[in-house]
Amino acid sequence: MLIVNDLHASYGGSLALQGVDFSLKPGAIKALMGRNGMGKTTLMRAIMGLVKIKSGTIRFQGKEIQSLRSHDIALRGIGYVPQGREIFGDFTVLENLRLPLMRRPRNQRNAPKEIFEYFPILAERMNQRAGTLSGGQQQMLAIARALAPNPSLLLLDEPSEGLQPSIVQEIVDILLAINRDTGLTILIVEQNISMVMDLAQTCEFMERGRIVGACPIEDIRADESIIAKHMSV
Amino acid sequence: MDKTNSAPRISRSAAVFAVLFAALALTPLSGDLYLLTQLTQLLVYGIFAMSLSLIWGHVGILCFGQAIFFGLGGYIMALVTKGMVPGMTGWLASSCSGLILAIFVTVFFALALGYFLFYGRLSGPYLGIVTLAISVLMERIAVNWYYIGGYNGLTSVPALNFFGFELLDPNELYYFILASAAAMYLFCRGVVISPFGRVLAAIKNNEERAEYFGYNTAQYKIKVFAISAGVAAFSGALFATVAEFVSPTIVGFGLSTEALIWVALGGREVLLASFLGALTVRALEAFLSDILTYYWILILGLFLILCVTLFPQGLFGRLLADRPKS
Amino acid sequence: MADLIIQLLNGLNYILILILVAMGLVIIFGLMKVINMAHGEFFLLGAYTVVLTDRLGLGFWVGLILAPIVVGLLGAVLELTLIRHLYKRFLDTILATWGVSIIIKQTIIIIFGPAGLMTQPPLPQLISFGSLEYPAYRLFIMAVSLSVIAVTFYVFYKTDLGLASRAVIANAPMASACGINTRRMYRITFTFGSALAGLAGATMAPLMSCDPQMGLGFFIPAFLAILVGGAGTLSGILAGGSVVGGSESFISAVYSPVTAQIVVFSIAIIIIRARPQGLLGGKGRG
Numbered sequence: 001m002l003i004v005n006d007l008h009a010s011y012g013g014s015l016a017l018q019g020v021d022f023s024l025k026p027g028a029i030k031a032l033m034g035r036n037g038m039g040k041t042t043l044m045r046a047i048m049g050l051v052k053i054k055s056g057t058i059r060f061q062g063k064e065i066q067s068l069r070s071h072d073i074a075l076r077g078i079g080y081v082p083q084g085r086e087i088f089g090d091f092t093v094l095e096n097l098r099l100p101l102m103r104r105p106r107n108q109r110n111a112p113k114e115i116f117e118y119f120p121i122l123a124e125r126m127n128q129r130a131g132t133l134s135g136g137q138q139q140m141l142a143i144a145r146a147l148a149p150n151p152s153l154l155l156l157d158e159p160s161e162g163l164q165p166s167i168v169q170e171i172v173d174i175l176l177a178i179n180r181d182t183g184l185t186i187l188i189v190e191q192n193i194s195m196v197m198d199l200a201q202t203c204e205f206m207e208r209g210r211i212v213g214a215c216p217i218e219d220i221r222a223d224e225s226i227i228a229k230h231m232s233v
Numbered sequence: 234m235d236k237t238n239s240a241p242r243i244s245r246s247a248a249v250f251a252v253l254f255a256a257l258a259l260t261p262l263s264g265d266l267y268l269l270t271q272l273t274q275l276l277v278y279g280i281f282a283m284s285l286s287l288i289w290g291h292v293g294i295l296c297f298g299q300a301i302f303f304g305l306g307g308y309i310m311a312l313v314t315k316g317m318v319p320g321m322t323g324w325l326a327s328s329c330s331g332l333i334l335a336i337f338v339t340v341f342f343a344l345a346l347g348y349f350l351f352y353g354r355l356s357g358p359y360l361g362i363v364t365l366a367i368s369v370l371m372e373r374i375a376v377n378w379y380y381i382g383g384y385n386g387l388t389s390v391p392a393l394n395f396f397g398f399e400l401l402d403p404n405e406l407y408y409f410i411l412a413s414a415a416a417m418y419l420f421c422r423g424v425v426i427s428p429f430g431r432v433l434a435a436i437k438n439n440e441e442r443a444e445y446f447g448y449n450t451a452q453y454k455i456k457v458f459a460i461s462a463g464v465a466a467f468s469g470a471l472f473a474t475v476a477e478f479v480s481p482t483i484v485g486f487g488l489s490t491e492a493l494i495w496v497a498l499g500g501r502e503v504l505l506a507s508f509l510g511a512l513t514v515r516a517l518e519a520f521l522s523d524i525l526t527y528y529w530i531l532i533l534g535l536f537l538i539l540c541v542t543l544f545p546q547g548l549f550g551r552l553l554a555d556r557p558k559s
Numbered sequence: 560m561a562d563l564i565i566q567l568l569n570g571l572n573y574i575l576i577l578i579l580v581a582m583g584l585v586i587i588f589g590l591m592k593v594i595n596m597a598h599g600e601f602f603l604l605g606a607y608t609v610v611l612t613d614r615l616g617l618g619f620w621v622g623l624i625l626a627p628i629v630v631g632l633l634g635a636v637l638e639l640t641l642i643r644h645l646y647k648r649f650l651d652t653i654l655a656t657w658g659v660s661i662i663i664k665q666t667i668i669i670i671f672g673p674a675g676l677m678t679q680p681p682l683p684q685l686i687s688f689g690s691l692e693y694p695a696y697r698l699f700i701m702a703v704s705l706s707v708i709a710v711t712f713y714v715f716y717k718t719d720l721g722l723a724s725r726a727v728i729a730n731a732p733m734a735s736a737c738g739i740n741t742r743r744m745y746r747i748t749f750t751f752g753s754a755l756a757g758l759a760g761a762t763m764a765p766l767m768s769c770d771p772q773m774g775l776g777f778f779i780p781a782f783l784a785i786l787v788g789g790a791g792t793l794s795g796i797l798a799g800g801s802v803v804g805g806s807e808s809f810i811s812a813v814y815s816p817v818t819a820q821i822v823v824f825s826i827a828i829i830i831i832r833a834r835p836q837g838l839l840g841g842k843g844r845g
């Protein structure tokens with residue numbers, strides 16, 4: 001589904017990605033872990049076309065996307081939930097969900113009802129201004145917004161940041177359900193170990209702009225210290 | 234060319250300065266009086282250009298109305314030396330007091346203006362356009378103010394006169410202006426390389442970071458704005474005596490825009506480049522405007538666009554810069 | 560009393576035109592973070608389109624319809640050739656568009672000469688309201704301005720295009736990640752904003768002496784109106800336009816145009832200084 005090859009990219013003046021090699025199978029749920037500043041967010045933004053790529057390739061469903069603009073990448077079927085959610089606070093929930101569907105003909109711009117089945121909280125607050133939602137609701141909105149155009153790949157950057165464990169669990173359940181029902185491929189950057197253990201099937205570690213290790217989730221469930229090893233100072 | 238090189242060497246700008254001003258000092262030997270009088274005026278514009286380079290190239294403050302200060306200095310000089318300022322007669326109506334008053338009043342005006350502009354978070358483009366508005370406004374005031382000459386301005390501005398010594402001879406006037414230009418260059422250069430100047434460079438580079446380090450960036454900007462205004466006023470005052478007239482055009486946006494073009498074309502980040510930009514463009518204009526008349530301004534506009542998009546360092550910027558651009 | 564009402568109507572006229580000009584400027588700025596210094600010259604071109612059609616014997620109405628089309632097209636061309644390369648360079652777009660304004664203004668001078676030109680108002684009748692007589696043409700302009708402003712607001716707040724625009728204004732990268740073609744939005748926005756300026760210029764042509772400096776004469780108050788009202792909001796320019804336009808009109812009538820300019824400018828600077836986000840701005844923009 002997604003193959004990243006020897007990717008180099010700068011961010012803010014420093015070389016954030018120094019040769020990333022990475023791949024994702026369809027339907028997989030993979031977690032990307034590492035300390036802050038190691039390039040995880042930059043990798044996501046690079047896939048999404050939000051960061052300028054110096055060299056290397058990104059292949060999505062067989063086609064190269066590294067030189068495409070973000071909106072074209074979104075149209076190809078990648079949904080992005082950035083760190084900090086970045087929902088449009090002045091818009092209503094419905095308007096937030098309508099935005100990704102703008103390229104469709106006018107009568108197809110309403111969010112599919114499946115979205116509201118997975119996120120009933122949003123159904124209750126359709127006309128509420130997104131800025132007035134709670135943190136957890138905003139996170140759900142951000143995910144729903146990314147899912148509205150029915151993407152094949154979902155990128156999540158630290159979705160659990162600032163949320164209560166109960167909400168995080170809800171989100172995990174919803175994502176697992178969607179993955180089960182539709183085969184959605186999920187790549188998640190997370191520092192929250194328990195979320196990763198509940199959600200991911202495999203895990204890769206990033207350090208200083210490169211992937212430095214990978215393992216199936218069972219290994220981590222058996223021995224949590226693996227994470228500590230990769231995340232140590 | 235790194236900073237750690239401790240061997241005594243002449244910096245590029247010092248060398249260029251020496252060569253340039255030596256060459257300029259030798260031109261009177263040609264005997265061409267027309268060239269001399271033209272050059273005298275060009276030098277005044279050169280000083281004006283340096284004042285703009287100081288705030289624009291070195292601090293990143295884009296001012297669309299730099300002629301405000303030039304014109305203010307010019308008008309004050311004219312009014313004082315023509316004895317038109319009530320209460321200022323006799324020795325108070327001399328060149329010295331004219332120059333002093335021109336600079337002081339303008340600096341004070343710039344300080345007040347800066348207080349409003351820089352503290353109000355008016356940065357970047359907003360500042361530029363607000364100064365443009367002031368420029369337009371002041372030109373309008375000057376046109377409508379009968380006492381200071383209205384549309385035609387004031388003529389017969391007396392020549393520079395220092396303690397009885399009148400600078401009537403073109404050669405003497407030329408050398409005086411040349412010396413003033415050199416002095417202004419050294420002054421501006423001194424500001425640039427001083428600790429004050431280094432903070433300004435930091436502000437230009439990343440204002441937020443400079444603030445983060447504790448610098449009151451607004452105060453720094455107000456101060457350099459005032460200094461630049463003072464230099465511009467000085468050049469304006471000189472202009473009044475050299476051209477022997479002042480009119481609303483020297484305070485308006487037309488001249489302000491021309492200054493922007495000189496500095497952009499010459500190289501805004503290097504004082505001497507801006508200086509040369511003014512001289513070059515003005516000289517070209519003297520040559521070509523007869524042939525090209527209305528089209529000259531069109532070409533200037535095109536130059537501006539080209540410079541901004543393709544040559545941000547201007548024609549001379551790269552040649553004259555001290556350190557290689559990072 | 561009748562005089563007062565006429566003054567008020569004239570003031571309203573000026574405010575509406577100012578809002579029309581400022582709207583184009585503020586939408587372009589909000590979306591693209593570009594200040595088009597040639598916006599005043601687009602106004603100028605609209606006015607001179609009417610002058611041209613008048614001189615060619617085609618009449619005012621042809622000019623009025625042609626103006627927004629011609630100027631809008633010119634805006635599109637400018638966006639495609641120049642602005643597109645300067646998106647991330649804010650100060651440079653200001654300078655480059657200032658260069659464009661010089662070129663446009665000088666071209667007008669070359670073609671039409673530097674002096675002011677007059678055209679005949681197309682509706683020379685006066686409409687009577689009891690003892691009051693007011694030029695029909697001015698009422699027409701106000702109707703046109705109000706309609707255009709209303710339509711713009713409607714599109715901006717009630718349509719999908721407006722939704723996409725507001726998304727780009729709020730967070731351009733995220734809007735792009737949601738599938739919105741930001742480049743296309745920029746092109747549409749710039750064209751539309753320029754067309755607005757052209758339309759405003761065309762409507763004003765019969766009321767003023769058209770001279771090459773009139774562009775700047777509208778650009779500066781429009782810009783001040785934006786700053787006073789709040790640079791980030793469309794509704795802000797309603798407030799800003801009213802304050803700036805209204806006071807300039809009023810003081811101009813009571814004292815003189817020059818005094819009006821001085822006072823209005825000073826008021827604007829004080830307001831901006833005291834409240835940098837503008838009268839209606841919320842988040843401390845600017």
